[in-house]
Amino acid sequence: MHHPDLDAIRTAAARIAPHAHVTPVLRSGSLDRLAGCELFFKSEHLQRIGAFKFRGACNAVMSLDDATAARGVVTQSSGNHGAAIALACRIRGIPATVVVPHSAARIKLAAIRDFGARVVPCEVAQADRTRVTARVLAEQGGELIHPFDDARVIAGQATATLELLQHTPDLDVLVAPVSGGGLLSGTALAGKALRPQIEIVGAEPEGARDAHDSLAQRRLIVDQPADTICDGLRAHLSERTFDIISRHVAAIELASEAQIVAAMRLLWERLKQAVEPSAAVALAAILRAPERFRGRRVGVILSGGNVDLDRLPW
Amino acid sequence: MHHPDLDAIRTAAARIAPHAHVTPVLRSGSLDRLAGCELFFKSEHLQRIGAFKFRGACNAVMSLDDATAARGVVTQSSGNHGAAIALACRIRGIPATVVVPHSAARIKLAAIRDFGARVVPCEVAQADRTRVTARVLAEQGGELIHPFDDARVIAGQATATLELLQHTPDLDVLVAPVSGGGLLSGTALAGKALRPQIEIVGAEPEGARDAHDSLAQRRLIVDQPADTICDGLRAHLSERTFDIISRHVAAIELASEAQIVAAMRLLWERLKQAVEPSAAVALAAILRAPERFRGRRVGVILSGGNVDLDRLPW
Known part of the structure; x- marks a missing residue:
């Protein structure tokens, strides 16, 4: 299967440039201290429509x-x-x-x-x-135009990582949520193309752990029911995204529903960013597996911020 | 009375540079359309301690x-x-x-x-x-070190506007909340020093309208009780801040409590920024007086983001 290369990703970046925002990279000293690493939040909840999509x-x-x-x-x-x-x-x-x-x-x-x-x-x-x-x-x-099983879509999602590594070139790890795998695939392709030594980590709710289990069992699992507050993370991988993720992703770290809600609240209180639960899973996974990230420079894709303020989970 | 000049403000900027963040300027197409003007949000809720202070x-x-x-x-x-x-x-x-x-x-x-x-x-x-x-x-x-009746404090608050005008030099108006007047004084002194034709507007809750009434009556009012959700806007001006504001501020626009809550919600939903009510009063005032701002380039100081997520006002 042909996956987008750096040329395709750069072409995508040029194609969307007249329409998409270059989103800011936000930081928080208190979250860094809490996580024991340096966190660089690529703020795709500030992208148009409020998500990297x-x-x-x-x-x-x-x-x-x-x-x-x-x-x-x-x-x-x-x-x-x-x-x-x-x-x-x-x-x-x-x-x-x-x-x-x-x-x-x-x-x-x-x-x-x-x-x-x-x-x-x-x-x-x-x-x-x-x-x-x-x-x-x-x-x-x-x-x-499928939400993730589409090379054009994956190349587009990869442009977030292109921008992040232009802004902060010397990252050690990139963490992105995984659902159908379009964002994580784009993150992996751009990250590895620009910086081969970078580690790519997916973050997934325990209640929708099909990508984690697919990677562990080395076969694509598509029949697990999803049960999670993260309404953006209920899809499963396709053959295409499973192939990319199998090649390039070091691990998929899980987080419980309570850990996701706690991380979301931290992002609201400390980073002052109104992100949705599906975006908070990345920080939740980092806080749950601190030994993997300790002392490293970690890029985190905050994937979206579309949340109903009348139904906050706390 | 001696007020901080541009030299004092630049000295303050150099003095705090090793410790303070240069905060981002955020934008939202949907808020621009709603307000009928171009809004540039200087994001001081992302400053250390979560406020311009x-x-x-x-x-x-x-x-x-x-x-x-x-x-x-x-x-x-x-x-x-x-x-x-x-x-x-x-x-x-x-x-x-x-x-x-x-x-x-x-x-x-x-x-x-x-x-x-x-x-x-x-x-x-x-x-x-x-x-x-x-x-x-x-x-x-x-x-x-008084919270606002202090030239060193006012010079420090002015550095937010110094950064904003370095980032976006061609603004027509600056809007900042007013309580004791330290932020509005600093905004006015920096704004007028760098760009004499700029218009400075204060924003104040109807329930704490002492600055508005002081300007209207040309005398410092210090005995009005404050009744507003904006816990950061309950102070009154001092002789010092009243003097600066009387010289440089074109108007103080008011907003009702309902308008402040609605503006706060808009900032959370559209700008994805968790700001406190005292910060939302600026957008509330802009939406209440659209004719003043229509078609103009408006800098808005988002003053702070310290809000109790268990006690949101909606």
């Missing part, structure tokens, strides 16, 4: 030829990718359809609608998402 | 001669200035005593203690704060 969606939508683009884009998403596709299509002036499971966070569903996409509801199970997406494609046509 | 306190503490410093520092504060003095004194290795009213936010009181300062409680009324502070000074000696 805009990078991959924008790269994919902007790389379509005009004839393909005119037929519109179809995707499935539990939230942030859907909003990202909706915004990228609005910028390009083409129609977007997003298949969204009933379990999606209210605030993310509202964003998809606000950006003018058509929303098609489906059940939570991956099989139903796939079935409904296939039906929509059969009925209306259009280009499928 | 560290600038003034650090400048004052670091400018003491060794003999004076050795006798320690005494101050009165409802919170952030107390934590700032405590941290600055810890860095310098000298004792700090902070007189704190019972009404102080729990999280701010904890920070003062965590930084190793002695806490002396007092009643909420300004007269009692002053009385207890005078008693502490009489008993133990030490240097009084």
Whole structure:
């Protein structure tokens, strides 16, 4: 399988540059002391639509030829990718359809609608998402842009790490949440291409540990039910992302629900950043496995900040 | 009265540089559209101790001669200035005593203690704060560093605007919250010195509108009771800050409690920044008086982010 190389990632960066934000890298002395390492938070919750997902969606939508683009884009998403596709299509002036499971966070569903996409509801199970997406494609046509099983999307997500390593070149480790593996794959490809000695670590909720178990058992597990507060981390890997992660990722560290909520609260109180639970899993994993990170310079992808302020988990 | 000039502000910036953060300037397309102007948020909630107050306190503490410093520092504060003095004194290795009213936010009181300062409680009324502070000074000696009625403190607060205008030189307006007036005075002195045509606007809760009324009546009002969620905005001006503000500030715009809470929520949801109510009053005032700001480039000082996540106002 052909994975995006550094050229593809740099092309993606140039393609999205007119539309995406260069997000800041934030630091906190008190979190550094707590974690026993130097933390550099790449703040993708400050990206457009409030999540890194805009990078991959924008790269994919902007790389379509005009004839393909005119037929519109179809995707499935539990939230942030859907909003990202909706915004990228609005910028390009083409129609977007997003298949969204009933379990999606209210605030993310509202964003998809606000950006003018058509929303098609489906059940939570991956099989139903796939079935409904296939039906929509059969009925209306259009280009499928999968939330993570897509080289254009992975190249886009990789641009966050490109920026992070331009800002702070001498990192020892990169930590990113893993769900379908698009962000972690992009992080790994960009990180290893720019700095071969860097260590790549995934962070995953215990309640959705399919990537962890897939890596441990060296086979792709797609039938584990997910049960976690992290509404962005309930997907499982694809063959493509499993292949990238198997090659480049040193470990996937787990965190419990209580550890994720505690880390989220720390990020709000100490870093003053309103991040969503799916973003907090990275810090939770670092605090749970301090020996891996002690004394090192650690880049952390804060993946998103779309959280319902009326339903905070504390 | 002698007020800090540009030289004094630049000296303060150099003095605090080894200790203070250069805070980022954050932007949000959706807030720009909502406000009808271009907003540049100088993010002082990301300053050390989570508030701009560290600038003034650090400048004052670091400018003491060794003999004076050795006798320690005494101050009165409802919170952030107390934590700032405590941290600055810890860095310098000298004792700090902070007189704190019972009404102080729990999280701010904890920070003062965590930084190793002695806490002396007092009643909420300004007269009692002053009385207890005078008693502490009489008993133990030490240097009084007032939270705002102090040229060293004002010069320190002014460094936030120095950085903001270095980052974004072509602003039309600067908006800062006003309580005792240290931040607004510093903002005005730096803003007018660097860019004489800039307009300076204060933002104040309706429930603590003494600065607004002082400006309107051209006399210093110190006997209005304050009733607002903004625990950092309950002080009144001093002769010194009233003089600076009378010379340089175009207007003080008011905001209701509901408008402040709504603006705080917008800053959390759209800018993803966990700011305290006292910081949100600036955006609330902008949204309440859109005609003043329409189409202009507006610098906004987000003054602090110390908020109790268990007591959010929505």
